[in-house]
Amino acid sequence: MLRFAPWRVASIIALVIVAALLVVPSFLTPGALAGLQSVLPSFLPARAIVLGLDLQGGAHVLLEVDSPSVTKSQVEALRDDVRGKLREGRISIAGGIALQPKGVQVRIADPAERAKAVELLSSLNQPIGNAIMGPSGHTLDVKDAGDGTVQVALTDAAIADKVRRAVSQSIEVLRRRVDALGTTEPNIQQQGSDRVLVEVPGLQDTTRLKEILGTTAKLEFRLVADPGDPPNEVENLPEQQGGTIPVQKRVMVEGEDLIDAQNAFDQNGQPDVNFRFNLRGGQRFGQVTSENVGRLFAIVLDGKVISAPRILGPITGGSGQITGNFTVEQADNLAVLLRAGALPAKLTIVEERTVGPGLGQDSIDAGKRAALVGGAAVVIYMLATYGIFGVFADLALGVHILFIFASMALLGATLTLPGIAGVVFTIGMAVDSNVLIYERIREEAHLGRSVISALDAGFRRAFATIVDSNVTMFVAAVILYLFGSGPVRGFAVSLGLGILTSIVTAVTMTRMMIALWYRYQRPTKLPI
Amino acid sequence: MKRLRLAPENTKFGFMRFRRVSYPLSATLSIFSVLMFFFVGMNFGIDFSGGTQVLLRAKSGVADIAALRTSAESLGLGAVEVQRIGPESDAVVRVGVQPGGEAGQQNAVGLMRRAFGNDYEFREVDQVGPRVSGELVQKGTLGIVVSIIAVLTYLWFRFEWQFAVGAIIGTMHDLLLTVGFFCVTQLEFNSASIAAILTIVGYSLNETVVVLDRIREVMRKYKRLSTAEIVDMSVNAVLPRTIMTATTVFLALLALFFLGGEVIRSFSAAMIWGIFVATYSSIFICSPMLIYLGVRHDVFDKAETAESAQTSAGARAKV
Numbered sequence: 001m002l003r004f005a006p007w008r009v010a011s012i013i014a015l016v017i018v019a020a021l022l023v024v025p026s027f028l029t030p031g032a033l034a035g036l037q038s039v040l041p042s043f044l045p046a047r048a049i050v051l052g053l054d055l056q057g058g059a060h061v062l063l064e065v066d067s068p069s070v071t072k073s074q075v076e077a078l079r080d081d082v083r084g085k086l087r088e089g090r091i092s093i094a095g096g097i098a099l100q101p102k103g104v105q106v107r108i109a110d111p112a113e114r115a116k117a118v119e120l121l122s123s124l125n126q127p128i129g130n131a132i133m134g135p136s137g138h139t140l141d142v143k144d145a146g147d148g149t150v151q152v153a154l155t156d157a158a159i160a161d162k163v164r165r166a167v168s169q170s171i172e173v174l175r176r177r178v179d180a181l182g183t184t185e186p187n188i189q190q191q192g193s194d195r196v197l198v199e200v201p202g203l204q205d206t207t208r209l210k211e212i213l214g215t216t217a218k219l220e221f222r223l224v225a226d227p228g229d230p231p232n233e234v235e236n237l238p239e240q241q242g243g244t245i246p247v248q249k250r251v252m253v254e255g256e257d258l259i260d261a262q263n264a265f266d267q268n269g270q271p272d273v274n275f276r277f278n279l280r281g282g283q284r285f286g287q288v289t290s291e292n293v294g295r296l297f298a299i300v301l302d303g304k305v306i307s308a309p310r311i312l313g314p315i316t317g318g319s320g321q322i323t324g325n326f327t328v329e330q331a332d333n334l335a336v337l338l339r340a341g342a343l344p345a346k347l348t349i350v351e352e353r354t355v356g357p358g359l360g361q362d363s364i365d366a367g368k369r370a371a372l373v374g375g376a377a378v379v380i381y382m383l384a385t386y387g388i389f390g391v392f393a394d395l396a397l398g399v400h401i402l403f404i405f406a407s408m409a410l411l412g413a414t415l416t417l418p419g420i421a422g423v424v425f426t427i428g429m430a431v432d433s434n435v436l437i438y439e440r441i442r443e444e445a446h447l448g449r450s451v452i453s454a455l456d457a458g459f460r461r462a463f464a465t466i467v468d469s470n471v472t473m474f475v476a477a478v479i480l481y482l483f484g485s486g487p488v489r490g491f492a493v494s495l496g497l498g499i500l501t502s503i504v505t506a507v508t509m510t511r512m513m514i515a516l517w518y519r520y521q522r523p524t525k526l527p528i
Numbered sequence: 529m530k531r532l533r534l535a536p537e538n539t540k541f542g543f544m545r546f547r548r549v550s551y552p553l554s555a556t557l558s559i560f561s562v563l564m565f566f567f568v569g570m571n572f573g574i575d576f577s578g579g580t581q582v583l584l585r586a587k588s589g590v591a592d593i594a595a596l597r598t599s600a601e602s603l604g605l606g607a608v609e610v611q612r613i614g615p616e617s618d619a620v621v622r623v624g625v626q627p628g629g630e631a632g633q634q635n636a637v638g639l640m641r642r643a644f645g646n647d648y649e650f651r652e653v654d655q656v657g658p659r660v661s662g663e664l665v666q667k668g669t670l671g672i673v674v675s676i677i678a679v680l681t682y683l684w685f686r687f688e689w690q691f692a693v694g695a696i697i698g699t700m701h702d703l704l705l706t707v708g709f710f711c712v713t714q715l716e717f718n719s720a721s722i723a724a725i726l727t728i729v730g731y732s733l734n735e736t737v738v739v740l741d742r743i744r745e746v747m748r749k750y751k752r753l754s755t756a757e758i759v760d761m762s763v764n765a766v767l768p769r770t771i772m773t774a775t776t777v778f779l780a781l782l783a784l785f786f787l788g789g790e791v792i793r794s795f796s797a798a799m800i801w802g803i804f805v806a807t808y809s810s811i812f813i814c815s816p817m818l819i820y821l822g823v824r825h826d827v828f829d830k831a832e833t834a835e836s837a838q839t840s841a842g843a844r845a846k847v
Contacts, residue, residue: 206653377780384531421788428778484719488720488723
């Protein structure tokens with residue numbers, strides 16, 4: 001063991017230098033880092049370690065797509081399709097189309113036509129899949145229920161697919177919305193099957209963020225009902241100022257035809273929102289307004305009437321204003337929401353965590369202090385116990401810490417407060433491998449072995465134990481990463497990386513140092 | 529230079545004799561922990577209980593706990609918990625899950641911001657809805673169960689089954705006593721506590737593996753000795769290492785406990801406790817277990833098969 005090839009020494013030293021270079025960016029100011037990045041070629045990573053929200057301060061909001069309502073509207077759309085298909089095939093039905101939690105049921109008036117109805121409705125069935133994997137299922141199960149009815153059920157795959165698409169659409173919309181707030185580097189990502197995580201570093205008061213995130217922003221222009229309208233085409237909607245107003249169910253123009261919205265002020269100095277339609281929306285809006293001069297039209301946002309102005313004349317320019325007793329901030333929010341578009345489904349906030357910059361900085365300071373003091377205590381203790389071998393262990397410990405941070409920078413892992421705790425804990429654990437080796441060397445020496453043979457046996461015999469004992473710890477770290485959430489995952493990351501690097505440093509590096517020491521000192525007696 | 533040695537050299541303690549004390553003691557403590565868990569319970573943080581918790585710092589002077597309580601109680605958010613935490617200027621206000629589903633929770637945050645915003649800086653706001661907290665409980669429990677199964681599987685492959693049984697009894701013992709620790713101290717039990725428990729499980733097994741490794745080695749070498757003698761010999765042999773490592777980890781954790789800040793104090797406290805319990809159980813619980821499980825024959829058989837396999841492999845290589 002004490003022959004250590006020069007190329008191995010060289011490669012270990014090279015590894016340490018690379019690790020040191022990887023850590024350098026984390027100690028630069030943002031300005032200096034940007035300067036460095038512009039100088040370096042792009043394949044060389046110059047990344048600072050990402051600090052978790054618990055250290056840099058900021059807001060974390062977890063939203064959940066309301067899957068039942070997604071499925072409900074999916075079932076309603078299915079009902080319309082079924083009705084259309086049956087009408088197309090001139091099949092008459094007895095009674096209405098019954099909605100079920102995951103499908104619809106329809107009674108066919110003429111039993112002889114049931115088979116035809118099943119065949120016809122089966123044409124609604126579509127394959128599900130993606131470009132890479134190919135079709136993986138289909139959307140509908142159509143079957144003759146036997147009691148004179150035909151059942152059309154959505155498959156679980158179809159429901160999951162719809163929710164998945166709602167989530168990815170939501171992420172796009174939320175990204176546009178949060179970007180409009182002008183915050184730095186928000187992080188928006190999917191979590192689980194039906195959740196979206198929004199993280200905004202540096203944000204303090206989440207009131208506005210939550211308003212922006214939690215609003216569906218489905219905008220509709222509809223006519224206010226006349227007394228003469230058929231009652232089943234009219235619904236009463238709440239007004240923003242209170243009370244309700246009867247509004248036609250038919251939507252004239254929808255928010256998706258908007259191409260721009262800006263907050264502004266009307267002639268009375270009241271905040272309002274100016275908007276512009278695309279070509280289709282503009283034409284449609286012009287047509288409806290010219291046919292209905294003198295009537296009221298309602299501007300409906302998420303099922304609530306914001307305002308119901310009278311149509312004074314045809315509006316053909318493709319633009320207009322929404323007024324509604326807004327404050328400046330409300331008008332601004334509405335403009336942001338309309339520009340970013342509506343969410344495909346309602347989102348509910350299920351978790352919120354905000355850390356102020358004061359606490360974040362305090363945590364960084366406390367973590368640093370604990371790491372320095374804890375590290376110093378371990379270093380001194382090792383030194384006092386093992387002398388020159390303690391120096392080797394301490395050097396290996398320094399490299400171990402360097403390697404943890406370097407691998408975090410390389411992997412783009414996030415450093416959190418529990419992550420710092422994990423580093424401090426691994427400082428205590430990393431020297432365990434050294435201790436196992438050294439104690440074994442002592443034992444072997446006590447058995448009367450020569451220096452070289454004691455060193456050799458110590459390393460050899462301790463190694464199996466080191467691997468076994470670290471595997472158990474590593475398994476715990478991996479599982480914590482899989483099942484943990486938020487900052488706790490940071491602990492799992494630093495613990496897991498720490499175990500891996502400590503095996504390298506405490507075994508390989510220590511061995512190298514002892515080998516070199518032995519070669520130059522030629523000791524006749526072990527110093528431990 | 530005189531070296532520091534915490535562990536005396538070449539000890540010959542009769543650790544196994546202590547099992548007549550340690551087993552009843554540990555059994556009592558374990559039962560006590562279970563009883564505490566069911567009758568007193570843990571102080572679940574909002575990660576698991578759901579609700580809203582804000583950490584406040586007075587913009588000037590000292591946090592007025594009484595005034596905070598009165599004003600928090602007037603918000604109509606149900607039972608309110610107000611406590612001083614860390615420096616005099618800091619307080620934590622906590623309310624439970626509000627009625628009205630997820631939207632009800634949002635309301636609570638807004639109300640608190642309005643009520644305390646003038647006099648206090650909001651250092652931290654945590655609001656966990658009932659669904660998320662339920663999932664965190666599930667995931668936390670599952671994580672602990674899966675980790676134990678995974679590590680057990682590893683031990684079972686690596687050692688004889690008796691060792692795995694000993695290790696698992698030791699780990700369960702450490703788990704129970706850590707739960708008991710949380711019940712007695714009423715330290716907040718949150719996501720970080722799950723991390724602490726998993727780390728304790730890892731550390732406990734780490735300790736156990738080191739002792740068991742040595743027992744197996746000694747067992748193969750000294751076939752004449754009784755199991756108790758072998759275990760005693762092995763525990764004594766690894767004792768300096770056990771004490772060294774427990775001390776270095778303890779030093780690091782001590783720094784974390786005193787200097788790491790309020791946020792991870794309960795985490796550090798649980799870990800410190802765990803280190804002691806794990807060290808104790810690896811010596812006094814897991815190892816004596818082997819005396820009862822009749823491990824010797826299996827180890828000898830395996831050792832002999834391994835040897836004969838080696839010889840035959842060597843023989844074949846020569847041919």
